[in-house]
Amino acid sequence: MKAYMYSILNKQHSTLNYAMMYRLAFVAFLLIIVIQEVVAQDVKGIRIHGFLSQGYLKSTGNNDVFGNSSGSGSFDFRELGVNASYRPLPNLQFSGQLLSRSAGEDSKGGIRVDYGFVDYTAISTESMDFGIRLGRTKNPLGFYNDTRDVPFTRPSILLPQSIYFDRTRNLGLASDGAQVYGESRNSWGDLNAQFGVVFPQAGDRSTELAILQGDRSGNITPHLSYIGRLIYEYDGGRVRLAVSGAQVNTGYDAAQRDPFSGLGTFQFTPIIFSAQYNTERWSLTSEYAIRHLERHDFGAVRNLNVTGESYYFQGIYRFSPSWEGVLRYDAYYVDRDDRDGKDFARGIPAGLQNYNPSHSRFAKDITVGLRWNVTPAFMLRAEYHYINGTGWVSPLDNRAPSEIRSALGRPFLTADTDQHWNLFAFQASYRF
Amino acid sequence: MVARNCFNYCYRFVSLFLFIFSISYFATHAYANDSVEAVIHPSVELKSYSRNSLRAVFGMRLKTWPNGMPVRVFVMPDDAALHTIFTKEKLNIFPYQLRAGWDKLIFSGTGQAPFLVRTEEEMRERISSTPGAIGYLKRANIDESIHVLNIE
Numbered sequence: 001m002k003a004y005m006y007s008i009l010n011k012q013h014s015t016l017n018y019a020m021m022y023r024l025a026f027v028a029f030l031l032i033i034v035i036q037e038v039v040a041q042d043v044k045g046i047r048i049h050g051f052l053s054q055g056y057l058k059s060t061g062n063n064d065v066f067g068n069s070s071g072s073g074s075f076d077f078r079e080l081g082v083n084a085s086y087r088p089l090p091n092l093q094f095s096g097q098l099l100s101r102s103a104g105e106d107s108k109g110g111i112r113v114d115y116g117f118v119d120y121t122a123i124s125t126e127s128m129d130f131g132i133r134l135g136r137t138k139n140p141l142g143f144y145n146d147t148r149d150v151p152f153t154r155p156s157i158l159l160p161q162s163i164y165f166d167r168t169r170n171l172g173l174a175s176d177g178a179q180v181y182g183e184s185r186n187s188w189g190d191l192n193a194q195f196g197v198v199f200p201q202a203g204d205r206s207t208e209l210a211i212l213q214g215d216r217s218g219n220i221t222p223h224l225s226y227i228g229r230l231i232y233e234y235d236g237g238r239v240r241l242a243v244s245g246a247q248v249n250t251g252y253d254a255a256q257r258d259p260f261s262g263l264g265t266f267q268f269t270p271i272i273f274s275a276q277y278n279t280e281r282w283s284l285t286s287e288y289a290i291r292h293l294e295r296h297d298f299g300a301v302r303n304l305n306v307t308g309e310s311y312y313f314q315g316i317y318r319f320s321p322s323w324e325g326v327l328r329y330d331a332y333y334v335d336r337d338d339r340d341g342k343d344f345a346r347g348i349p350a351g352l353q354n355y356n357p358s359h360s361r362f363a364k365d366i367t368v369g370l371r372w373n374v375t376p377a378f379m380l381r382a383e384y385h386y387i388n389g390t391g392w393v394s395p396l397d398n399r400a401p402s403e404i405r406s407a408l409g410r411p412f413l414t415a416d417t418d419q420h421w422n423l424f425a426f427q428a429s430y431r432f
Numbered sequence: 433m434v435a436r437n438c439f440n441y442c443y444r445f446v447s448l449f450l451f452i453f454s455i456s457y458f459a460t461h462a463y464a465n466d467s468v469e470a471v472i473h474p475s476v477e478l479k480s481y482s483r484n485s486l487r488a489v490f491g492m493r494l495k496t497w498p499n500g501m502p503v504r505v506f507v508m509p510d511d512a513a514l515h516t517i518f519t520k521e522k523l524n525i526f527p528y529q530l531r532a533g534w535d536k537l538i539f540s541g542t543g544q545a546p547f548l549v550r551t552e553e554e555m556r557e558r559i560s561s562t563p564g565a566i567g568y569l570k571r572a573n574i575d576e577s578i579h580v581l582n583i584e
Contacts, residue, residue, distance in 0.1 A: 047545065049538050085544050090495050090502040095541025115541050124496055126485055138540045146540040153535045181542075185488055236487045236525040237533070280526050321511060321527065376510040 050082035053151045053429035061418030063390055064397040065158075066103035066166075069423070077427070078102040079149055081114065091121040091131070101149055105396035106167065106206045114138070114149070115174050127186065133179040139172055140179075140194045140229035141244045142272045142287055148173075151429035155285070155316060155326055156369045157381050158425060161392040162310035162332035163272060163289045168210040171248055171268060175200045175225065189235070195228040202250045206396055211266045212301055214412050217255035218262070225249045242274040252298065264298030283316040290336075309336040322373040326383070330365040332391045352408070355400055359419040363391035377431050385423040393417065466570055468518045470581040471556075473565040475501055480582040487523050489566060491533045492543050497564060505546035506558050506567035514552065518568040522583060 055077030057069040067076030083097035096116035102109035117135025124131075138146040147153040148164055158166075177198030184191045199222040208220050229244035247269050254262035269292040276285045288311040295304035312330035319325065333339045341361030348356040369383030390398075399405065400413040470486060472478065476497050481489075488494035495503055508515040510527050519527045537543025549555045552573050559565040560577035574580060 049545065051539075081539070083539065083541065085538075085541060087544060093541075093544070097539070097541060117541060119542065121495070126494065126498060129493070133542075146542075147536055150535065150539040153532070153539060183493065185484055185494075187482075187484060190484075190488075236484075236523065237529050238525075278526070278529060280520075283528075318528070321516070373511075 046084050046086045048082065048084050049432060051079065051150055051152065051429060051431040053077075053079040053427055055157060055425060055427040057423065057425045059421060059423045061421040062398075062415055063393055063417045063421045063423075064104065065393065065423055067397065068104075074104070076102055076104055077425075078109065079151060079429075081149065083114075091124055093119040095119065099149055103166065104394060106169065106394050117179075128182065128184045130182040131180070133181065134177075136174050136176045137179045137196060137198075138174050139227055139246065140196075141172065141227070141246065141270065142289070143240070143242065143274050143276065143285065145172060151381075151427060152379060152431055155283075155314060156328065156367060157383050157427045158367075158385070160287070160312040160314070160328060160330040160367075161363065161365065162312055162330045163287055165332070165392045167392055167394040167396075168206055170201050170204045170207050171250075173201060175222075175227065190233045192231045192233070193229070196226070198225055198227060199223070200225050200248050200250065206394070207250075209395060209412060211250065211295065212252075212260060212298065216258070216260050218258050218260060219253045220266070221251045221253045223249035223251050223265070238278055240274070240276040240278070243272070244274070245269070245271040259300035261297055261299040264301075265294075265296050267294045268292075269294075281318050285312075285314045285316075287312060306335050307337070309333045324371045326367065326369040326371070328365075328367040330363075330367065332363045332365075332389075334361045334391055352410075352413075354416045355413050357390075357417070357419070359389045359391075360393075360414065360417070361389075361391055363387055363389035363393070379429045379431075381425075381427045381429070383425050385425075387421050387423060389419060390417045390421075466572070468514060468521060468568050468570055469574060470518075470522055470583070471559055471567055471569050471574060471578045472581045473504075473559055473563055474579050475563040476566065476579070476581075478579075478581055480584050482584045483522075483524065486581075486583060487525065490519075490523060490530060490546070492537055492546060493533075501564040504562050504565045506549050506555055506562075506565060507546045508549060508552075508555065514568065514570065522568070 056073055056075055057066050057077055058073035059065055059069040062070055064070050067074030079101050081097055081099040085093055085095040087093040097114040098111055099114035100109050100111045101107040113136060115136050115138050117133045117137050119131060119133045121129055121131035123129065140146060142163055144154060144159055144164055148159055175196065175198035177196055179194055179196035181194045202220045202222045205215055208215060211220055225246065225248045227246040229242060231240065231242040233240050247267065250266045252260060252262055252264040254260055270289055272287055272289045274287045276283065291308040293304060293306050310332045312328055314326065314328040316324055316326045338344055339362060341358030344361050345353060345358040365385050365387045367383055367385050369381065372380045374380060395412060395414045398415040398417055400415045405411055405413045477499050485494060489503055490505060492505060497503060510531055516527055519525060519530055534545055538545050549558055552569055555567050555569055556573060556578065559567045
């Protein structure tokens with residue numbers, strides 16, 4: 001019964017509601033722009049902001065990113081968000097954001113509550129703040145995770161996928177619970193800390209696929225998790241250093257006669273080190289992440305204990321306030337003890353090796369991009385990626401042809417992808 | 433003949449001196465009128481503030497004044513010349529850094545955006561009529577309805 005309902009929900013999500021919800025969201029967005037124009041700048045009232053973006057992606061080979069990008073190119077990449085905040089007292093704020101993201105099979109454009117919480121600043125002086133947030137808050141990870149779906153806040157159209165991977169994104173987005181925060185402002189620099197005791201978002205298909213290698217009859221459930229970040233900023237942000245980490249825990253709600261056990265647990269423990277140096281023309285950024293994954297006691301799928309590693313180096317150069325270029329080298333390894341994926345490939349049965357190649361265990365991406373702020377509210381972007389490996393490519397966007405999948409009895413078998421490939425992306429974004 | 437030459441020489445020297453003096457005087461004077469200052473509504477009751485605190489105020493992270501009054505920040509668009517001059521000369525940071533900080537607050541719900549004004553006239557009006565307000569103006573456009581906030 002439960003499995004049946006789950007498949008119904010999935011089906012509706014992917015066909016009927018998808019187009020309708022997008023249209024609804026678009027109408028709502030236009031309405032809110034009109035409202036914003038009418039109530040804009042109300043000192044005491046509700047503050048409304050939002051954004052809208054449309055992308056185009058074209059990739060070479062057989063590798064698809066955010067839709068069918070390897071064919072004639074994909075216009076499937078759209079982001080749309082509206083937020084409101086209300087501050088009845090200087091130390092009390094209510095905030096919420098609705099978001100719709102279309103990006104191939106992983107994000108089908110449904111409207112979700114991106115965040116929604118109440119923020120109370122218990123102590124506030126000239127040199128420090130301390131407070132608490134209750135509700136759904138964005139996960140404070142690295143420099144970019146808090147606003148990862150807002151095009152204007154990203155250094156490029158695609159965030160460095162090694163750390164901010166979009167193939168299994170929901171666990172990393174936001175979580176429900178309590179977060180305490182503090183800021184200390186000093187002549188030697190500012191310290192900003194956040195720590196949350198939360199439940200992650202885990203009920204989606206790509207998370208289940210990543211954890212259990214398929215769409216199972218039960219459901220992945222969130223367990224109590226921990227997340228935190230400490231940022232040090234020197235001289236108004238000329239130097240920024242951060243360390244962030246999380247321990248994300250999930251369990252499994254087994255269905256009747258489920259081969260997967262309800263005792264199964266999955267733990268994801270990323271630690272990210274971040275550094276940035278800012279001048280008038282340059283912003284140099286680097287982040288390094290080490291990720292530990294552990295999967296136990298699911299029965300039908302073997303235990304897993306693997307440590308992945310990621311890092312990137314990125315330079316942004318501002319030719320003028322409205323034009324900037326970005327250059328980045330980004331590396332991702334699923335297993336730091338098997339960087340070239342050879343050990344992994346040896347363990348794959350004959351006949352399936354094309355679908356589980358060694359190059360699916362890493363990705364090295366060289367990115368060159370250009371950003372044009374046509375106005376402060378309208379931005380155009382273009383970028384090119386040369387990529388070796390398919391480590392962060394979405395398995396849902398790259399499934400093998402259905403006749404092969406059914407012949408082999410593997411509904412989520414990944415397509416025969418190319419190791420060396422190119423990706424072009426264009427994006428137009430508007431904000432208010 | 434010699435005296436006349438000498439007079440001529442002195443005359444040229446003095447006029448050159450006067451010319452240079454007047455140019456530098458007007459340049460300084462013009463610069464003083466063109467220079468940008470942080471300005472506040474009189475209710476804020478502050479004469480001066482540290483640069484770090486002023487950065488936190490314009491960064492929308494410091495939300496109350498020492499006297500308890502809520503901070504209301506007014507800025508011009510990111511690409512306005514005065515916004516760039518103020519950010520660079522008074523806060524010693526760059527407009528893109530302010531923008532990145534604001535966007536993080538606006539789009540993660542952890543803060544609010546500053547109020548946007550289009551012209552200096554609008555800036556002066558909004559600040560003089562909003563208790564707790566802070567913004568910036570060219571010295572020439574500052575009148576007695578608002579106060580200058582000096583940086584320590």
